[in-house]
Amino acid sequence: GAGVSQSPSNKVTEKGKDVELRCDPISGHTALYWYRQSLGQGLEFLIYFQGNSAPDKSGLPSDRFSAERTGGSVSTLTIQRTQQEDSAVYLCASSLDSPGVGPQHFGDGTRLSIL
Amino acid sequence: GESVGLHLPTLSVQEGDNSIINCAYSNSASDYFIWYKQESGKGPQFIIDIRSNMDKRQGQRVTVLLNKTVKHLSLQIAATQPGDSAVYFCAEADSGGYQKVTFGTGTKLQVIP
Numbered sequence: 001g002a003g004v005s006q007s008p009s010n011k012v013t014e015k016g017k018d019v020e021l022r023c024d025p026i027s028g029h030t031a032l033y034w035y036r037q038s039l040g041q042g043l044e045f046l047i048y049f050q051g052n053s054a055p056d057k058s059g060l061p062s063d064r065f066s067a068e069r070t071g072g073s074v075s076t077l078t079i080q081r082t083q084q085e086d087s088a089v090y091l092c093a094s095s096l097d098s099p100g101v102g103p104q105h106f107g108d109g110t111r112l113s114i115l
Numbered sequence: 116g117e118s119v120g121l122h123l124p125t126l127s128v129q130e131g132d133n134s135i136i137n138c139a140y141s142n143s144a145s146d147y148f149i150w151y152k153q154e155s156g157k158g159p160q161f162i163i164d165i166r167s168n169m170d171k172r173q174g175q176r177v178t179v180l181l182n183k184t185v186k187h188l189s190l191q192i193a194a195t196q197p198g199d200s201a202v203y204f205c206a207e208a209d210s211g212g213y214q215k216v217t218f219g220t221g222t223k224l225q226v227i228p
Contacts, residue, residue, distance in 0.1 A: 004158070033216075042204065043159070043218040057118050057217055100147045100210025106158030 002026060004107035004111045006092050015084060021077045023109045025094030033104060034050050034067060035091045043091065049075060050098065079112075087114045127225045134192040136222045138205035141186060145207035145217075150179060150190045153202045153221070162190070167208075186207075191225075200226045 005024040013019055025032050033047040045059040050067045058067070064082075071076040078087055089111050093104035128134045140148070143176035152161035165172045165179045165188075172179050176190040188205050202221045 037190075042220040045215050045217075048215055093158075098210075100208040103149050103161040103164055104216065105161060106151075108156070108158045 004092055004094055004105055006107035006110050008034065008110055009108065010111045012115065013082060014115050016080065016081055017114065018080045019082055021090050023072065023075045023092030023107060023115050024087045025075070026105055029094035029096055029114065031095045032069060033093045037089045037091055037109070082099060084114045087112055121192060125225065127227060130195060131226050132195055134195045134199065134224060136190045136203050136224065138188040138219050139186060140188060140207050141196060141219070142207060142209070147207045147208045147210050148188050151204045155180045155206065156187065159204060161221055182191045192227045195226050197226045197228055
């Protein structure tokens with residue numbers, strides 16, 4: 001289908017390693033978002049892209065977290081020196097325009113487990 | 116600070132009955148509201164949205180009601196089916212400028228066959 005695609009779907013890694021998560025948004029969607037969801041919890045906003053720029057990165061929990069978007073399409077979320085508290089599902093969403101214009105469409109997430 | 120919250124964390128409903136999931140919001144600048152459904156192991160799925168110039172909007176088996184006076188949003192599901200079992204999130208945004216979408220904490224809907 002033409003939905004938001006995230007990879008990998010699952011990632012298990014050792015504490016201290018770096019991980020990179022990928023998001024392919026819906027074609028033509030200019031806005032892209034990253035969220036984090038812990039088990040049984042709501043969505044924690046991480047970062048918002050409009051095109052290739054990030055007007056709001058206020059949700060990134062520490063400088064170990066970074067994200068980029070290239071070509072107005074694919075985005076990667078990188079977590080350096082992972083800690084056990086980083087274990088969560090990382091969700092990506094895209095929307096046609098800015099947040100108040102239309103709904104976000106989500107991928108199924110990457111389930112990250114830090115041993 | 117501003118918040119979006121849900122009154123009931125878990126709702127159990129008999130199959131065939133109607134379900135009502137409630138949400139309170141506190142940001143008076145919010146003018147766009149969305150409901151999402153999240154099944155286990157999946158990302159949230161868009162159900163229905165409503166703008167503040169409306170107080171009711173209907174979809175297929177779902178209705179969203181907006182009461183701006185008391186800052187309350189509800190999702191009504193008619194003839195609830197087992198496939199409706201999921202966690203439901205409300206969300207709010209301000210279309211007048213960039214404001215990130217704020218999600219509520221979620222309500223788990225359990226449909227009893």
